[in-house]
Amino acid sequence: MIEFQNVTKRFPEGTLAVEDFSLVLPSHKATVFVGSSGSGKTTLLRMINRMIDPTSGTILIAGKDISGLNPVLLRRQIGYVLQATGLLPHRRVVDNIASVPRLNGVSKRTARHDALTLLDTVGLDRSLAERYPDQLSGGQQQRVGVARALASDPDILLMDEPFGAVDPIVRAELQVELNRLQRELGKTTVFVTHDIDEAFAIADQVVILRTGGVIAQVGTPAEILSNPVDDFVSTFIGADKGKRTLHLQHREGDSATLIVDGEGRPAGILGADQ
Numbered sequence: 251m252i253e254f255q256n257v258t259k260r261f262p263e264g265t266l267a268v269e270d271f272s273l274v275l276p277s278h279k280a281t282v283f284v285g286s287s288g289s290g291k292t293t294l295l296r297m298i299n300r301m302i303d304p305t306s307g308t309i310l311i312a313g314k315d316i317s318g319l320n321p322v323l324l325r326r327q328i329g330y331v332l333q334a335t336g337l338l339p340h341r342r343v344v345d346n347i348a349s350v351p352r353l354n355g356v357s358k359r360t361a362r363h364d365a366l367t368l369l370d371t372v373g374l375d376r377s378l379a380e381r382y383p384d385q386l387s388g389g390q391q392q393r394v395g396v397a398r399a400l401a402s403d404p405d406i407l408l409m410d411e412p413f414g415a416v417d418p419i420v421r422a423e424l425q426v427e428l429n430r431l432q433r434e435l436g437k438t439t440v441f442v443t444h445d446i447d448e449a450f451a452i453a454d455q456v457v458i459l460r461t462g463g464v465i466a467q468v469g470t471p472a473e474i475l476s477n478p479v480d481d482f483v484s485t486f487i488g489a490d491k492g493k494r495t496l497h498l499q500h501r502e503g504d505s506a507t508l509i510v511d512g513e514g515r516p517a518g519i520l521g522a523d524q
């Protein structure tokens with residue numbers, strides 16, 4: 251479990267990026283921060299692995315205040331996936347994936363062996379292992395980025411707009427794959443996006459943010475879709491627009507709930523436990 255307790259971040263030149271933010275991010279679940287540009291999503295994410303330290307307040311991981319932990323060691327225990335993948339261009343795919351285990355002292359042979367297994371995990375063919383990142387498509391590079399983030403078997407996976415640079419079809423595939431991985435591996439995932447549809451597709455817990463990291467609403471996709479708390483949230487999820495009046499439809503004899511758009515087209519499915 252990750253817990254933010256009254257966390258505020260003011261950058262040195264004065265911007266108040268996050269103000270008095272408190273929230274529990276449950277273990278083994280995907281929490282998605284969604285909000286418009288500048289709402290503080292990335293700042294919140296980066297405070298979890300101490301790439302940014304709060305001005306005040308406390309962040310706990312598994313009950314431990316992270317301000318007392320060595321940032322470098324903390325980062326090696328937390329997977330991090332970025333839009334720009336961060337893959338090392340001069341290293342082969344297999345060595346990119348093996349890089350953090352190698353830093354953690356795992357032998358080259360074991361780290362490379364595990365890297366090949368991770369290619370299977372993220373749905374990539376092992377024949378890609380010896381390529382360099384620029385010999386892969388954008389979607390394949392993102393999968394390698396996910397494999398690399400999983401390589402040290404972290405409990406926590408941070409993902410900052412990881413699918414923002416790929417085309418919509420590949421993006422939808424990656425979202426489906428991430429859901430599968432989430433079910434199989436049960437990581438505590440924190441995902442940042444400005445795309446509300448992506449948030450609904452991935453999240454167990456959606457956090458809709460206003461400027462300053464102020465929480466507009468927290469809930470499951472079903473809770474937010476069925477009961478937006480105010481006009482801001484309604485506008486954000488598109489419930490006020492004729493073109494996408496999403497609503498939920500329970501199907502007779504089926505445990506899943508269908509999300510249907512304003513024209514009656516299925517837009518997604520919520521699992522039985524949501």
Ligand SMILES: Nc1ncnc2c1ncn2[C@@H]1O[C@H](COP(=O)(O)OP(=O)(O)OP(=O)(O)O)[C@@H](O)[C@H]1O
Nearest residue numbers: 261265266267286287288289290291292293294444
């Ligand atoms: N290093 C920094 N120095 C000063 N201000 C910063 C810094 N990083 C972020 N900010 C400011 O803090 C606010 C929140 O930024 P943040 O990157 O967290 O937002 P975001 O919701 O992730 O935005 P985006 O969707 O555009 O990435 C913005 O006003 C931003 O300009």
